[in-house]
Ligand SMILES: O=C(O)CC[C@@H](O)C(=O)O
């Protein structure tokens with residue numbers, strides 16, 4: 001059992017002598033532009049900061065085609081009023097501060113407005129001429145009331161890091177950006193309940209909580225840019241849902257503004273409250289279609305003092321499933337993440353960024369696991385026993401365990417860096433799917449075969465498709481099927497859609513596990529929801545937003 005002893009030896013070696021660890025030898029500091037920007041949280045979309053971090057990704061907006069041209073089937077709703085100078089003046093007078101309004105209506109400020117008009121994937125670009133940045137809930141209320149009374153359509157926007165085009169305008173909708181609402185309102189150290197403005201950046205909230213030995217119950221690659229209000233509005237899932245559960249459970253209260261200006265003050269701090277319909281749940285994952293979230297209260301767990309991260313290579317998807325079962329069985333309560341990346345994903349990450357991978361040799365699959373507990377010795381022993389077991393039973397072929405915080409970050413970056421890296425060739429078709437775990441990877445193989453058969457996949461520029469790869473939150477049965485391309489191409493799209501959605505429907509899966517519907521998935525909701533469910537959703541939309549001004553052309 002050569003591989004087994006190699007792994008166990010490497011595990012022991014790293015434990016005895018961190019300097020000799022394969023982690024340290026092979027992993028370089030990350031110097032390339034990162035999507036995350038872990039120490040540089042700021043909320044300007046697409047603006048590089050001093051460290052070269054680009055928020056929401058590098059989108060040279062001018063190169064992005066207008067959504068209205070790419071999707072001519074989407075027509076501007078003629079019932080919406082055209083923006084006038086009078087409207088702009090009203091907002092300027094109301095918000096007062098120069099920095100609260102960006103406009104290209106009365107003056108040419110198209111450069112300034114572009115980052116708010118386009119998304120980081122370079123897929124969608126709107127024609128907005130006005131961006132408003134309210135600083136209080138009261139201002140949001142006055143803005144929305146005016147827009148509703150005057151039939152002006154709006155798009156709520158947080159960090160603009162979404163993956164389905166939900167936070168950028170399609171036509172001339174007014175962008176309401178929450179970045180100036182960035183205050184932590186309170187934190188109760190006994191209950192662990194945080195109350196904060198919607199525009200607080202996720203990483204800022206988590207750093208604040210770290211000082212209080214707590215953790216935000218959500219973590220994702222865009223943490224340095226995304227805002228907690230946007231996270232709640234999209235019901236973001238992220239990397240530790242396996243441990244902390246969904247925002248539908250953790251968010252205890254919401255403050256939101258309806259299109260008519262009504263402030264819903266439901267910012268409760270109660271874990272239990274069975275007094276009527278739980279209306280806040282409609283805003284969690286509502287993608288700004290019925291109102292704008294301006295504040296949240298959220299239950300934050302105690303931060304675990306003992307964290308371990310391991311990364312290993314496996315010979316098949318079968319092996320990855322066995323490893324997941326073993327992890328649940330043997331690590332049980334300390335398991336906080338179980339992520340899967342196929343070998344192709346890791347190869348492309350290396351090609352796109354130059355990042356060296358932690359293991360020598362190639363493996364068809366890789367998994368990253370994290371444990372979080374309260375006792376270092378206990379957790380390390382448990383993890384070591386688990387790793388020895390999966391090596392001895394030949395479930396895992398090789399692996400490394402991080403010895404310190406820096407190495408943990410390096411191992412995590414092999415997973416967190418993937419989403420952005422895959423855009424390196426020009427674009428990516430992204431599918432975020434819930435599927436039975438056993439079937440998950442068959443879809444990736446089927447899609448690759450399908451694209452290959454029609455000659456769309458290849459190494460040179462004459463082929464639009466680079467590859468079809470799969471990775472994701474295996475612990476949550478959530479697959480990210482990504483098809484990196486050299487250019488967005490209708491031929492490729494025709495091969496992928498509705499094929500992928502039909503495939504998922506046959507397995508009773510979901511066509512949007514954690515990214516939402518936005519503009520990308522809107523036409524396909526019927527693959528995951530029945531007519532009755534869609535009808536009920538439309539009734540809710542019409543009830544809360546009878547004029548349809550909230551984030552139009554998206555969701556349902
Ligand atoms: O880009 C994607 O497809 C996934 C993004 C994100 O949800 C992730 O898990 O990295």
Ligand SMILES: [Zn+2]
Nearest residue numbers: 238473480514
């Ligand atoms: Zn994800």
